[in-house]
Amino acid sequence: MRGRRAPMVSVDDLRLAARRRVPRFAFDYVDGGAGAEDGLSRNRAAFRKAIFSPRVLVNTEGALDTGRNFLGRRWSLPFGVAPMGLAGMAWPGADIALARAAQAAGVLYVAATPATATLESLRTAAPDSAWFQLYVGKSAEITDDLLARARAAGYDTLVVTADVPRPGKRRRDLRNGFALPLCMGPRMLADLALHPAWALATLRAGAPRFANFQQYAGAGAGARSLAELMAGQSSGRLDWALLARIRAGWPGRLVLKGVLAPDDALRAAEAGVDAVQVSNHGGRQLDGAPAALDALRAVRKAVGPGYPVAMDSGVRSGEDILKALDAGADFVFLGRPFLYAVAARGDAGAAEVVGLLHAELVQALAQTGRAALPEA
Numbered sequence: 001m002r003g004r005r006a007p008m009v010s011v012d013d014l015r016l017a018a019r020r021r022v023p024r025f026a027f028d029y030v031d032g033g034a035g036a037e038d039g040l041s042r043n044r045a046a047f048r049k050a051i052f053s054p055r056v057l058v059n060t061e062g063a064l065d066t067g068r069n070f071l072g073r074r075w076s077l078p079f080g081v082a083p084m085g086l087a088g089m090a091w092p093g094a095d096i097a098l099a100r101a102a103q104a105a106g107v108l109y110v111a112a113t114p115a116t117a118t119l120e121s122l123r124t125a126a127p128d129s130a131w132f133q134l135y136v137g138k139s140a141e142i143t144d145d146l147l148a149r150a151r152a153a154g155y156d157t158l159v160v161t162a163d164v165p166r167p168g169k170r171r172r173d174l175r176n177g178f179a180l181p182l183c184m185g186p187r188m189l190a191d192l193a194l195h196p197a198w199a200l201a202t203l204r205a206g207a208p209r210f211a212n213f214q215q216y217a218g219a220g221a222g223a224r225s226l227a228e229l230m231a232g233q234s235s236g237r238l239d240w241a242l243l244a245r246i247r248a249g250w251p252g253r254l255v256l257k258g259v260l261a262p263d264d265a266l267r268a269a270e271a272g273v274d275a276v277q278v279s280n281h282g283g284r285q286l287d288g289a290p291a292a293l294d295a296l297r298a299v300r301k302a303v304g305p306g307y308p309v310a311m312d313s314g315v316r317s318g319e320d321i322l323k324a325l326d327a328g329a330d331f332v333f334l335g336r337p338f339l340y341a342v343a344a345r346g347d348a349g350a351a352e353v354v355g356l357l358h359a360e361l362v363q364a365l366a367q368t369g370r371a372a373l374p375e376a
């Protein structure tokens with residue numbers, strides 16, 4: 001039994017709490033970045049460098065409306081949950097906990113191709129709030145089938161991730177020997193023994209697996225063949241021609257995620273993509289990628305005011321969300337903060353961190369002398 005819960009003060013605190021509760025190899029999978037993790041630091045440095053020009057004597061006494069129209073719907077907040085594969089590594093059941101919390105709060109949630117729950121179950125958990133994120137894999141049949149399943153499940157918006165032509169080189173994972181299926185050496189066993197709550201919860205739930213791929217590996221397939229199938233799915237075949245085919249075949253809205261170059265954003269708009277998501281994958285892919293916040297400014301300048309642009313990578317507070325909106329984002333996504341929250345506080349952490357970020361955003365609006373969100 002835990003005593004009275006400590007107040008949730010910041011995402012940074014949640015990260016530290018998650019680090020205590022989760023085995024090192026699992027925490028590093030969530031927390032780590034590619035290469036020397038310069039890209040990871042660059043994202044944060046860009047937010048630190050951005051400062052506001054606060055105004056005074058603006059009456060901000062009334063309730064501040066933080067709702068936002070984005071791609072055909074009004075969301076209760078201008079931020080949402082970015083797609084995250086293997087979220088169950090942070091804590092078993094994290095995918096479903098986040099989807100349910102998003103649905104309850106009217107917040108946007110993006111279900112990932114390599115999720116640890118099926119896309120069907122995530123849509124059921126968030127029938128009004130979930131989009132589907134697609135990784136284009138080596139097998140055209142599997143990619144087509146994932147799209148057909150997403151349509152059948154009722155997803156109306158597809159997010160195609162463009163920044164993984166090869167898997168990122170994450171040194172922490174390599175050092176920890178982290179790969180699926182988990183291969184328990186003495187170091188990993190000691191790590192589990194030091195984190196019994198995570199170990200027991202994982203034992204009860206079953207080891208995290210790529211739930212969407214189970215049916216392609218065969219119903220009785222073990223964790224190893226499933227993981228091998230998934231590893232073989234990493235592919236560099238997504239190009240503009242294939243994107244055009246996906247566009248032609250997908251009847252709903254289409255978002256291209258992982259755009260950094262203004263010219264790519266312009267080309268995506270020409271190709272009938274409904275929005276671009278400026279992102280460097282949270283520093284997990286190319287270590288030398290520009291900070292997403294800097295790329296966002298350049299992309300917004302190129303596409304002009306009317307075209308929908310979202311961003312993610314490095315957002316850790318309500319002030320950061322406002323900085324991203326000020327820099328030209330219509331909508332902001334966060335990744336790791338949601339996993340830190342569930343790892344640190346259990347399922348309830350998902351709703352708590354939404355509340356924390358909302359409160360910080362309202363505070364930042366008032367502190368900068370604004371009675372409403374900046375215009376999209």
Ligand SMILES: Cc1cc2nc3c(=O)[nH]c(=O)nc-3n(C[C@H](O)[C@H](O)[C@H](O)COP(=O)(O)O)c2cc1C
Binds near residue numbers: 031084086112133284
């Ligand atoms: C554990 C983890 C798994 C991720 N898996 C995916 C994925 O399957 N598909 C995808 O498009 N992006 C994935 N991402 C990237 C996120 O969608 C997002 O771009 C990134 O986390 C944003 O940076 P932040 O964590 O600093 O907020 C993943 C990120 C993390 C932390």
